[in-house]
Amino acid sequence: MEVMDVPGKNAIRRDSLATIALGSEEDPRVYCQPCDPDGSRLPAYGYCTNCSEHLCETCYTLHRKHKLSRDHTLLDKSSMPQILSPVTPTQSENFTKPCPTHNMEMIKFYCHDHKTLLCSVCVTLDHKLASCQVKYIPDISDTFINSTEYQDILKRINDVSEISNKTLQDTKKMIENSDESLTRALEDFMKFRTKFDQRLNELERQVKEAVEVNQEDNKKKLTKLETKCKDVSKSLKSSSGAIQRLNRSTQANDMFIEMKHAEEIIKDFQYQRTMATLYDQNIEVKDYNFEPNEVISYLLDEEFSLGTLQSETLIIPDMKPRQSSYMDKICVLTSNAKGRVCCIQGMTLPYPNTLILTDDYVLKMVDIKTQSVIAEHFFQYTPLDVASVAHNRLAVVLLGNESIQFMSFASKKFKMNHTVKVDGQCCGISCHRNQMVVTFQDPPKVQILQMNGTVLHTIEDRSIFKSPMFVTTCDSSVYVSDYIMETVTRFNWKGEMGDRYACRDKPYGLTMSENGTVFACVGNGTIIEISGDCTRGRVVVQDLECPSSVCWSEERSTLYVSSMGCNSQDDGTTEDDFISMFKLTK
Template sequence: MAVQGKKATKQFSSSTTSMGSDEDLKVYCQPCDRDGPRLPAHGYCTNCSEHLCETCFTVHKRHTLSRHHTLQDKSSMPQTLSPVTPRQPDNFTKPCPKHNMEMIKFYCHDHEALLCSVCVTLDHTAASCKVNYIPDISDKVTDSKDYQDILKDINDMTERSSKTLQDIKKRNDESNKSLSNALTDIKKFRTKINQRLDELESIVKEAAQVIQKDNSKALMKVETVCGDVQISLKSSMDAVKHFNTSKQANDLFMELKQAKQMIKDYKQNVTLLSETEVKEYNFEPNEAISNLLDKEKSIGTLSSKTLQPDLKSRPKLHLLDKICIKTSRDTDHCCIRGMTLLTSDLLIVTDWFNNAIKMIDINRKSVLAQQSFASQPTDVTSVSQNEVAVTLPSNYTVQFINISQNNFRNKHTVKVDGKCSGIRCHKDKMVVSFLHPPKVQIHLINGTLLQTIQDEHIFKTPRYIATSDNFIYVSDTEMKTVTKLNWQCEVKGKYVCSGQPYGLATSEDGSLYFCNFDSNAIEELSEDFTEGEIVVKDIQKPQNVFWSAERCTLYVSSSSGNDTNEDNFIKMFRK
């Protein structure tokens, strides 16, 4: 019996019901059926596996999270309640770092970001991003390629961290050995003079101890950070394996994405650690001290220099994969003279023989777009995430190109005063090399000329450019040199190569890769330009290289002129 003044609560046990022996089975709206009132179904969502009334059907088409779902109208929808395919429960427990009260439930493919519902509503709407509800896409993550790749990256990063620590320890041992030699020299020299020099000797020792303290402090920092990196990576790998074994796809999916970001962050940190300075000692006795004891203030001078990493101890690069860049539009075999990364997944190349620029999807190993030029393009550089610049030597022109939705669109051009070759944009500046007349120029991005380096003693055929925050690197095929300039155009180093150097690529640890065209090899130069080491050999006439810090991958093109099997592929190498 109902209580007066209150409505009896409706009890619904199913979204289908028989209206009588002569009536057909009716299907009702499942969302409304949970809360009432019961309304007839007007359509069906195949993604949600639910029948919808007319109102829910309309809202479903408009809502951000369901607007891309596949809907069936009343005439084509199932006429009985379909059994819902079981999926993982939505027991999300990982809070959003931006919105602490919300749980992570979505994933944005465009930004590779884990999101909560607030993130989706504010920053990752369906109009701008491809967003999926994690349970809709996590069912295939167990034992997936992404899972295998993350495990491999964790192992690679752990190994790299260990090798970095070993290298710093080795250099620290060398430094301590040089300290021992320096102290011995001090003692030998000290025996030739009288007791009055005790005070001066202690000054030199204290200077040595300061440097030793700095070395020890640096080593301790590297040990601490590398230890933390290895612990964090092991913890992440254990979690990934656990979630994979227990088939907890939601947690596994999120852990994999977080591990990917962790690897990216640690990669930069470990790279910076590899540049840790370790100084050695060198004692230089004062020859005049015997006669000038009263005037001299020091027993000698203690100088130090930074010990460089041993290139020979670094792991060589091995062939990871290759990408065919020849298309049906090509009239000749390829000759890739310029390369740059627009994003970590998009490689942009210039094809000299086919007068073209091409966009390559690294993940799919396919050419996404191609645009032809009236003349042959040489080099290409990224200006931003949606813009590149190409040198057109015959036209004395740098062509700027916008890239949007896998299409090329010419923007403005910058006229230059010579036959341009190599090009690199760095921040707000553009560095261009010229074959005729031989010179290197620094411009603003808008084309304003800032400085010219034109000296036959420095350049005769400057072909390719590479840049870093502190330096500009130029390969000269006639002089067979790689020259290092600062941004004030002062020569800070010159390396004489065994063959013609072509394409250049800087890495995040300060070393430089270059193509040795005559030796069929890729060489790596140390930061101080004192030594080079072959890291890739037996590659036919390497033309250009580009280093991806994010993927730890070196991309190499060939220009043999007659070996189309080599020239039609971009090869990928990794340590």
């Protein structure tokens, strides 16, 4: 084919294209691609985003006039791509991913400033080259084959997939727990109604309907979260397979695009941000129990309600990272101590500004605002642990007396109420609704009792317990620390064992957070936060001196921690004499 010289332009052989493009400073860096096959290297005057080609002034003018190209999108010299890299025809034209915004266009560019994939129309409208660092994908994609970023994206896909799968498991457990609680509530109702069966048919139907409505409501609320997790897992699994397949076949363009799509999915599911969004989609799963109306037993001839279906929101255990910071400490040593150090083993926080603690033979009331002890009550026996019952009522474990002493407090004073005898030397106690859980050392066991002392369930298994110490409770679960087994074990309110968490050292005092996690004092000088299902845990406070008991204030986002058995300070005090305060933030 005869080649026509164009006046003022150099004729260039095709086979010297790569050499000149990379090595000659006199040749134009960006030239007209339609003219190049004829051996004419002409400076680019513009760029056609539809054809993905640079055009000289003549081709640029003709492009606007020709019937087949007059509707194409053209970029002028100031807006066109400024680099032309020699790539193979298959590499430059092998675009298969359509633009999500412009369905008829293929993704061909990547904007480094906005970290997003683009088609030609995106570049023209929203990512002009004068303001954005836009790269033609074939110019950069080869470097991603077996790259560090390739390895990183696979790892991130795997990490987020694990988080998504764990969220799905938590969701299923929440459904199971909620349904179990509804079943228990229905069973309790059925026992209650046997006393006056003829009068309860209509009311029974109402309760059953309420249960069915709530079960359906639970499933509707959680199906959305379950579906999202499945979709994320499916998408990431597909992306991971596609990325690895494209990497093996060195299809850099598609692999690059697939990687960036996977990054978008991961960014939408980042643990620090989106996991909270997942949990905050007005998803409330409630725990239920039936509370019978006691008056109705004596007033069968009247039209009274049999009770209500009580509920409390269950929350997926929140194990997002927390930051702890030391705030201050409260001295709880008083003039009545007569030269001894404190021995604080039990604490409870009945009100945001009131802390109740056990100290050797003394029960103390601490005002958090003034950071001072405002009331004391002395016992004949050692009060080992204390639990809030309701309002201004307390339950105190008395070591050596095999009893639970119920107390009330008001106006900076304690008052002794009734005593409940138990069948052994008890250690820890926690009260919830109308039941209490008590731990025993010899023999090692845990009992779930009514407030009058009636034993409902006994857990006495040497393979589970060797030295059960302290206990904390919520609507659905009971958590017990074992000093010798070095575990925190979860039970339901029927005494059936769930999972257990290995603490790697001796656990002591426990407390429950509002979002369903458990804080535990551990002998290695740390406070750990354990997920509600006892499958995960992490250190939130460390470098402590023998932490023995802990309380959590949701209002203040503060942990109150006591110590026991520490060395004396220069001023004669020890860490035992103080309650340390730590602020936890997310």
